[in-house]
Amino acid sequence: MWWQVTAAMNSVIALCYLGISTTIWRGLRRTGQVRTNPLGLATAAIFLTCAVHHGSHSVHMLLPYLGLEKHEGLAMRTAMGWHMGLLDTVGAVVAVWYLSLRGRYGALLTGPTLFADVKERQRQAVEINDDIVQGLSTALYAMELGDVATAKAASERALAASRSIINDLVGGEHSMVRLDAGDLRRDVAAVPVAAVPVAAVPVAAVPVGAVDTVEPVPGPREPGT
Amino acid sequence: MSGEAALRVLIADDNADIRRLVRIKLELAGGFEVLPDAVDGAGAVQLADTHLPDVILLDLSMPVMDGLEALPLLRQVLPYGRIIMLSGFDSARFRGRALELGADEYVEKGGSLDALVGLIRELGTPSIPPRVPEPRQEVPATADEVEPAEASGAA
Numbered sequence: 001m002w003w004q005v006t007a008a009m010n011s012v013i014a015l016c017y018l019g020i021s022t023t024i025w026r027g028l029r030r031t032g033q034v035r036t037n038p039l040g041l042a043t044a045a046i047f048l049t050c051a052v053h054h055g056s057h058s059v060h061m062l063l064p065y066l067g068l069e070k071h072e073g074l075a076m077r078t079a080m081g082w083h084m085g086l087l088d089t090v091g092a093v094v095a096v097w098y099l100s101l102r103g104r105y106g107a108l109l110t111g112p113t114l115f116a117d118v119k120e121r122q123r124q125a126v127e128i129n130d131d132i133v134q135g136l137s138t139a140l141y142a143m144e145l146g147d148v149a150t151a152k153a154a155s156e157r158a159l160a161a162s163r164s165i166i167n168d169l170v171g172g173e174h175s176m177v178r179l180d181a182g183d184l185r186r187d188v189a190a191v192p193v194a195a196v197p198v199a200a201v202p203v204a205a206v207p208v209g210a211v212d213t214v215e216p217v218p219g220p221r222e223p224g225t
Numbered sequence: 226m227s228g229e230a231a232l233r234v235l236i237a238d239d240n241a242d243i244r245r246l247v248r249i250k251l252e253l254a255g256g257f258e259v260l261p262d263a264v265d266g267a268g269a270v271q272l273a274d275t276h277l278p279d280v281i282l283l284d285l286s287m288p289v290m291d292g293l294e295a296l297p298l299l300r301q302v303l304p305y306g307r308i309i310m311l312s313g314f315d316s317a318r319f320r321g322r323a324l325e326l327g328a329d330e331y332v333e334k335g336g337s338l339d340a341l342v343g344l345i346r347e348l349g350t351p352s353i354p355p356r357v358p359e360p361r362q363e364v365p366a367t368a369d370e371v372e373p374a375e376a377s378g379a380a
Contacts, residue, residue, distance in 0.1 A: 126286055133335070137313060137334035138243055140336075144337065147246070150246070154242060
């Protein structure tokens with residue numbers, strides 16, 4: 001009796017795994033991630049091979065009905081005791097449960113994308129730090145030292161970098177992302193600089209022109225030198 | 226500062242303008258000897274090993290080796306030196322990690338240079354008496370090559 005149970009349960013498991021594998025595969029194809037998402041592809045592949053494995057057990061036990069592989073098939077039926085029947089039943093329940101969760105398989109597809117997004121955000125953060133924060137810091141330091149020329153140059157460079165980064169974020173001239181009327185509407189009007197309380201206003205401790213009296217500084221070594 | 230030895234400061238930052246302006250501020254303030262500066266973390270470790278500065282101003286984001294990678298190596302070559310992270314990144318995000326890796330203080334760039342000078346003076350004049358660098362091993366080129374601390378005592 002137990003071999004019929006294990007044959008039935010293995011069939012259930014095989015069909016569920018086949019459904020899971022197919023669902024993941026379709027998701028990968030639909031989102032164009034067949035080549036770029038190895039984790040998703042491997043998950044689909046492992047479910048497919050398991051489906052074949054469990055399906056072959058059932059087929060093997062049924063083949064003697066067709067007069068094929070009688071010896072091997074009957075031996076397998078004999079080997080399937082109650083313990084195998086119980087294990088395969090548990091396996092079938094889990095397989096059905098996993099298949100019922102197919103609406104959430106998106107995590108397999110979006111997981112790697114989310115990871116890529118995090119890496120992209122980190123890259124943008126470093127870019128903003130290097131091009132904007134450093135530039136504005138330079139401008140503030142230069143103003144504190146009365147070095148107007150450096151302050152102005154650093155501000156202009158930070159402004160240009162800001163525009164470039166914003167352009168990247170909203171989509172540049174040839175971007176597929178189209179900006180329509182109203183997309184740039186702000187929630188509130190821009191606050192004038194004078195209205196913003198400043199926590200620590202840099203104090204011009206050094207009179208303008210004092211920088212000129214400083215001894216020449218040894219030439220800095222540039223990165224890569 | 227008369228009668229006191231000048232505090233020896235090493236600036237490690239890949240931004241040439243920041244290096245130049247901080248150097249000028251320190252020289253104007255007086256009481257500091259600004260050492261040749263470094264443009265990355267590896268250079269900072271090398272220069273710290275050579276010059277044994279009292280205070281290091283260390284940037285966070287740099288090429289070759291960033292500030293967080295350099296910190297443990299700097300602590301090896303300069304156990305008693307003071308290290309101030311001077312970074313454009315928010316202190317709320319990186320201060321804890323920097324202090325954990327051996328920094329003495331974390332300062333966001335763009336604040337008052339006067340305050341920075343005050344902090345350098347405060348940290349650079351420690352209650353720890355004479356700074357006697359301990360015998361040390363060769364400084365590895367990168368953080369990856371640092372042997373685990375317990376490895377040296379294992380044999």
